[in-house]
Amino acid sequence: MPKAKETVLEIDLSALTHNFNYLKSKLQPQTKFLAVVKAFAYGSDAVEIAKHLQKLNVDYFAVAYVNEGVALRDAGITAPILVLHPQSISFKTLIDRCLEPSIYSTHVLDEFIKITKAQSQKDYPVHIKFNTGLNRLGFKVNDIDSIVSKLDNTSSIKVKSLFSHLVASEDTNELEFSNNQIEKFKTIAATFEEKSGIKPWLHMCNTSGIINYPEAHFDMVRSGIGLYGFGNSIEEDNKLKPIASLKSVISQIHTIEKDETVGYNRAYTAKGIEKTATIPIGHADGISRIYGQEKGFVTINSEKAPIIGNVCMDMIMVNITNIDCKEGDEVIIFDNKYKANTLAEAANTISYEIMTSISQRVKRVFIP
Structure with missing residues (x-):
């Protein structure tokens, strides 16, 4: 590479391909891969990163907020996009741009059902988030009855996945806590399926979860920092390439x-x-x-x-x-x-x- 003559951030797309392929190699063939491109793709450039990953046939993208998803749609990204922290004020835009919301609270669920009904939507895909220990966003297990009741009373939305988030998947001192989270999520999923008659996709693993908890890969995994070249341990860092x-x-x-x-x-x-x-x-x-x-x-x-x-x-x-x-x-x-x-x-x-x-x-x- 020629020497820099000004302040620049160089993005190596071949390193991105390497990281994607390395992380994919940890998965079963049927396990879907969701690429997290929030926060301008961790400072890189969400549009260019998403375009490259779409060429590699990534299954899903995730962003934090609706405007991030809109930017990807405007750039021609056609793959499904999960919005991890949507706000109700943006729901109409979310629907207009075919983005898929994380539903993490009763308020959000009620508001999204209301707007999908008003727009005569049918089976609009949503992803239900459960809190298994991070205590940031998400329903608790005792909310399942209420969720199922609301789902039974509308045809405007359809649950595509249930998901949760590991708290300390990179920390070997927290194996017990992480395993307890995984078991809690399995119980939530089984209870939800039994009470709703729905069998949605399940996903829980972030980058460190992909590496350290293969038993929790379920139907899909989510990778952010790993795609950009960091594995949260020296050993894994050496197998990835910072982009x-x-x-x-x-x-x-x-x-x-x-x-x-x-x-x-x-x-x-x-x-x-x-x-x-x-x-x-x-x-x-x-x-x-x-x-x-x-x-x-x-x-x-x-x-x-x-x-x-x-x-x-x-x-x-x-x-x-x-x-x-x-x-x-x-x-x-x-x-x-x-x-x-x-x-x-x-x-x-x-x-x-x-x-x-x-x-x-x-x-x-x-x-x-």
Whole structure:
């Protein structure tokens, strides 16, 4: 690849294909694969990622909100799209664009039945979410009778799947809790089928669930972070390929004297004669202020350069005292060698946060 001449996020579509195929290899042939492309496909570009995955015959997509699904439909995505956290104000748009809602509460169920009836819908597909321990969204097992009663009184909707979400599928210290969740979900599914006479698809596993709980793959699995190259363990990370590389350049180099300060609020003081480089990327681009004060770093000519002082809106300054470099040289914030999770851990956060924070003003470049 040519060296970066500006701040860019390079997206390697061949790495995406690799990750998809690797995760698919963990499944039985009949198990469906749902690709999670919410949050601008974890900061990559939801439209381009979805287009590529649709060519690979992914079975389903998932987004968080209706407007994310609309953007995919506008771009020509025809595969089914599950909206994980729809709001009732968007239900008409959801129906107009053939999106499928997660129904997670009595209020949402009542509102969606009301609007589907008003629009003379029949058997509109919905997905019922059950809370098995995450305590974020979802019905409880004792809601089943009420759900079934409402379903019996309408033909406007039809349950396509039941699903839940594992709390700590990556954590081997939480095996008992995860297994209890799986058993609880099996009980919910059996009770629902018995009382409703409906046998919907079941899905529960996220990326770490795909890897660690094959017995819970059920009819479909959902993968987000794994598609983008992270497996929530060192072993699995080594089998996946990060698809995104965030790069920039050195705009200017300064030599500063001992006791001179750098940046806003004089947050860094030179300990001796030092060299600093200014990089055109800042907190408006997704490099949070938490990475300042030498908590974060970039890589220049294979050497780590700590971020010094406070992160500015459009710039960071890094210490290059012991690095052989010049203005115009490429800067790696993260790539497939210097990974986003390593940078994130340095600031006590996670790869999800840094990836999804990359501003859409950062140019995306797609590598076939």
